Amino acid sequence: MTQTDIRTAPMDRNHQEKTLSPNGQAEHGAPDRASIHSATTVTTPGAQRRVLVVEDDPTIVEAIAARLRAEGFLVQTAADGPAAVETAAAWHPDLLILDVMLPGFDGLEVCRRVQSQRPVPVLMLTARDDETDMLVGLGVGADDYMTKPFSMRELVARSHVLLRRIERAAVAATTPRPGSVRLGDLEIDRTQRRVRAAGKDIHLTPTEFDLLMCLARSPRAVLTREQLLAEVWDWADASGTRTVDSHVKALRRKIGAERIRTVHGVGYALETPPGFAGEPAGRSQASSEV
Helix, strand or coil: CECCEEECCCCCCCCCCEEECCCCCEEECCCCCCCCCCCCEEECCCCCCEEEEECCCHHHHHHHHHHHHHCCCEEEEECCHHHHHHHHHHHCCCEEEEECCCCCCCHHHHHHHHHHHCCCCEEEEECCCCHHHHHHHHHCCCCEEEECCEEHHHHHHHHHHHHHHHHHHHHHHCCCCCCCEEECCEEEECCCCEEEECCEEECCCHHHHHHHHHHHCCCCCCEEHHHHHHHHCCCCCHHHHHHHHHHHHHHHHHHCHHHEEEECCCEEEECCCCCHHHCCCCCCCCCCCC
């Protein structure tokens, strides 16, 4: 494995996939359910990717760090909120894997402080499958989340995906694209990756912007959760569709719930204003439920 080609290494035939429970114990289970490309690649010219793992449980943090190092990442760890912020400021990680519950101050405050210093993709870990925690995490700048117990293989795969998405966003920002997307009073500037709604600037995370842009390419067309997961997160696994739902809720809070319509059991569509593209008035009513 070279420094310029980081791959998700294939599992050894005699190695059983492990998950980590909330108390840090390794659990043997069936082969990982994540249906992700078997050889996902991150191009890293000149240097290995840096990952800061923030977790106060020694068993969990050591297991994560060991697996990431085996994948070719450079890894630093921190066990509390203040140490995480200090290490991020000094080391400039490319990715932050961050537990919500930490001594000192929690992972949400860590995320706020780190993002205010320098934007960095954040994968949050939580021991509680609580949607409120997830939405708050997404609201302070997290890009994705996983609940414990989690598969180590899936964590590595999601880390690769986040890094690839940030790379694509950087390339897109330097690649001129004609004009902006306008849907009524919603304006999406593809070059500057900026969004305005009702005349106000809306701050979106990279994931939220990509999700909105994906929906905006086909206004009123219903995209399934699986389609959105493949397009925005670059991987397909039915177990990840809740990630889509939570990001849609977070996006609705920012741009307005009425702008995204739910088709129950199918997926989502970006609504257009009455009369847009020949649509008759009164046909753009949206459901705000997920």
